Amino acid sequence: MKAAKKKADRIQSAGKVFIFPAFAPEHEEKQVFYLFSLRQVVEVLRAVKILPVPFSPCGTEGVAEWRGRVVPVLSLEKYLGINWSGEPKRVRSIALRSVGKSKKERIEDLYAIVNVGVKVEQLELPLECDAAETPEWITETSCLIGTYQMPNRLLLVVDIEKILFAQRGVAEW
Amino acid sequence: MTSSSISQFVLFETGGIQFGLDRRMIGCVGPKNYALRAVKIPDLRKRFGLPGDQLNLIDLSKAPVGRLASSPERDSEVILLNGNTGLALLADKIGKTLKVDTDHLYDLPPAFTGNARACFPKVLRMAGTMALIIDVKGLKFIRSMMHPSAAKYRKRGKSDGTRPHPDRLRQDALVVPLDGNRLEVAIIQRLSHVIGKQVDKVVSRAIADIRERQNINTKRHQCEYSPSRIERDAKKDNGLKRMARG
Numbered sequence: 001m002k003a004a005k006k007k008a009d010r011i012q013s014a015g016k017v018f019i020f021p022a023f024a025p026e027h028e029e030k031q032v033f034y035l036f037s038l039r040q041v042v043e044v045l046r047a048v049k050i051l052p053v054p055f056s057p058c059g060t061e062g063v064a065e066w067r068g069r070v071v072p073v074l075s076l077e078k079y080l081g082i083n084w085s086g087e088p089k090r091v092r093s094i095a096l097r098s099v100g101k102s103k104k105e106r107i108e109d110l111y112a113i114v115n116v117g118v119k120v121e122q123l124e125l126p127l128e129c130d131a132a133e134t135p136e137w138i139t140e141t142s143c144l145i146g147t148y149q150m151p152n153r154l155l156l157v158v159d160i161e162k163i164l165f166a167q168r169g170v171a172e173w
Numbered sequence: 174m175t176s177s178s179i180s181q182f183v184l185f186e187t188g189g190i191q192f193g194l195d196r197r198m199i200g201c202v203g204p205k206n207y208a209l210r211a212v213k214i215p216d217l218r219k220r221f222g223l224p225g226d227q228l229n230l231i232d233l234s235k236a237p238v239g240r241l242a243s244s245p246e247r248d249s250e251v252i253l254l255n256g257n258t259g260l261a262l263l264a265d266k267i268g269k270t271l272k273v274d275t276d277h278l279y280d281l282p283p284a285f286t287g288n289a290r291a292c293f294p295k296v297l298r299m300a301g302t303m304a305l306i307i308d309v310k311g312l313k314f315i316r317s318m319m320h321p322s323a324a325k326y327r328k329r330g331k332s333d334g335t336r337p338h339p340d341r342l343r344q345d346a347l348v349v350p351l352d353g354n355r356l357e358v359a360i361i362q363r364l365s366h367v368i369g370k371q372v373d374k375v376v377s378r379a380i381a382d383i384r385e386r387q388n389i390n391t392k393r394h395q396c397e398y399s400p401s402r403i404e405r406d407a408k409k410d411n412g413l414k415r416m417a418r419g
Contacts, residue, residue, distance in 0.1 A: 049303075051190065051191065051296070051303045051304075051305065052189075052190050053281070053285060053289050053293060053305060054190065054233055054236030054289065054292070054293070054305075055236055055287065055288035055289040055292060056285050056289040057284070057285065057286055057287065057289065060284055060285060060289075063281070063282065063285075063296055063303070065298055065303060069279070070279040070280075070281075070282065070296045070298055070303075071282060072282040072284040072285065074284065110282070110283065112282075112284065163284060164282070164283065164284055165283055165284075166283045166284055166285075166286050
């Protein structure tokens with residue numbers, strides 16, 4: 001009975017996604033959001049103390065302590081090559097989870113903390129959206145799975161697994 | 174199941190970032206503008222690769238993390254690394270020494286690659302403190318962070334080209350803040366090693382140096398090892414040797 005309920009919960013949760021505002025300019029009068037599945041978003045955090053790491057790849061701000069782990073703090077805007085001079089009024093930190101294969105070919109859970117805008121929305125799948133062209137000001141698309149548009153929204157789906165498992169060619173010091 | 178082992182790490186801060194360095198890697202520490210001096214004992218001189226050698230002084234605050242928290246001409250200290258690394262580190266502030274078991278050391282996440290991973294493979298997380306643990310081998314490859322004026326550590330008394338008097342060559346180890354107590358790192362760490370190897374002559378000379386320096390009008394602080402304890406150990410070793418000779 002419990003196993004059946006767990007399975008039902010899992011199917012239901014698979015049908016939900018979260019969108020968080022990105023620190024990016026509006027594109028064709030649409031606000032830009034990052035889209036993550038419910039499984040990817042583990043926790044919404046308060047202020048996080050970041051320890052910067054010298055010589056770190058572009059996009060990694062440092063490390064932070066979270067639930068007894070040392071996790072990377074990422075700037076998705078830097079990974080995507082977004083140069084935005086605007087000042088975010090309020091920032092929220094979220095803990096993301098990804099499952100993937102490490103270099104040792106083992107399946108692992110890895111976590112990261114990302115800073116996003118404060119406004120959070122939960123949406124139900126399937127979304128009424130269309131595939132869209134990636135804006136020109138996103139210069140690094142290797143970490144982007146897809147770009148989608150909805151009324152008043154542009155959704156970016158970032159490949160968190162690729163970032164966390166360092167599978168992309170990164171600019172290094 | 175892995176067994177944990179205990180290591181000692183010295184914490185220091187530079188550019189607003191906290192680092193940890195294995196205590197065994199530290200030769201000695203001194204103010205940047207002070208001509209660093211070493212005890213005139215042949216074994217120790219070899220160990221530090223001093224004096225007269227030119228070392229590469231690394232300023233981690235200039236590493237590209239998007240900010241420089243301190244001004245270039247700040248009042249810093251220099252951490253001289255042990256062995257033949259030929260490296261020294263600039264530190265804004267030297268903190269405490271922690272005894273850490275491996276359970277408190279975490280791998281740097283896989284998202285960090287390249288030089289970051291080579292230089293800081295582990296992160297120390299303990300009692301609300303986080304610090305990047307430095308791997309000295311990784312640092313050797315970081316050329317761009319070399320301080321423009323490499324630290325130079327010279328003997329004194331050689332300028333006139335004549336053979337200097339041994340007393341003028343004799344130099345003091347620097348007093349450093351470590352564990353909140355002032356320790357003469359060069360003498361204390363090496364003497365404990367030297368005593369273990371039962372080199373009577375070196376110990377006696379070191380004791381004479383310490384006693385002589387206590388008469389000099391410079392700032393000294395209490396050492397963890399007192400001369401009387403060193404004397405006792407030296408006497409004990411002498412006694413054992415005589416017994417062995419029969």
